[in-house]
Amino acid sequence: MNQPGCEEMQIAAMAIEEGQVPEIPVPLVREHLNQCPACRDAVTAMSSTLAILARRTRRRHPADLWPAIQRNVAPRPAAWPYVVLAVLLVVYELIELVPDRQWSIAIQIIPVLIAFGLFRIVKQSPFQIATELRLEGE
């Protein structure tokens, strides 16, 4: 292993100062600092920088991100009921194109079933009257 240079010694010295075990043996670092005034001065200066940072805290930036996130994590309604209703509607329209048709009542109630199905999916009742409607700006 090559002899560590001054910079490696300073890195190790700072780590020791913060209670860490550096990769270079501690006695070697201490010996170097005793013999090298430049490194000693650098470590002293660096320690004073650490003192400036001591007892500092982060500035808090209050944020309310949940409403925006919630919109994206909410489970999306399944698409298949709409697909089924769309297919039913198309089938019904095609049936209507057949000339001289005499279909049973079962076919004729398809539009009613579609409307009923839609109300079920969107969880609304066509017979319920909203009594708490408010005008804009009220």
Add this chain to the structure above:
Amino acid sequence: MEDTEAIRRCLGGEGDAFGTLVLRYQTEAVGHATAILGNPEDACDAVQEAFLDAFRALARFDLARQFYPWFYAMLRNRCFRLMRVRRKCPAVDPETVVLADAPGVPIEETIALDLALRQLSPEEREIVTLRHLDGLSYQELAERLDIPPGTVMSRLFYARRRLRELLGGPKEEK
């Protein structure tokens, strides 16, 4: 609600349980993202995207681990990605962005230190603030940043040396 309980509920289909995690960590996350990005507005965007990343990746979360360090990896990815896209230098704000006011310390001193921090590179600012403002140990830094402890020592050293230069100390030969 504990983090693990919230995560279990999310995995069980209760998306709203994720709100517990967002409300618990959003301020801390915005602080960390601000330290990387240099401004709180971009930080909020990055944090929001990171939470969505975390939500989508929850199935891969190891419940034996802590949530925030796991989330932090996504947050810093989002921050560095956002920085690449926007290529924006941190704004030189007359107010402090990273540091809170410290009692008994003149505000000018805090502003000077905050400005010096903002002139560091994002990686330097990140490691210095995690070490000195959050008090993370070298081991925690190594885990959080996914680098070996030896790299933590050298990165911290160079970041602090640059900070000292920015604060008016003598420029070191490199």
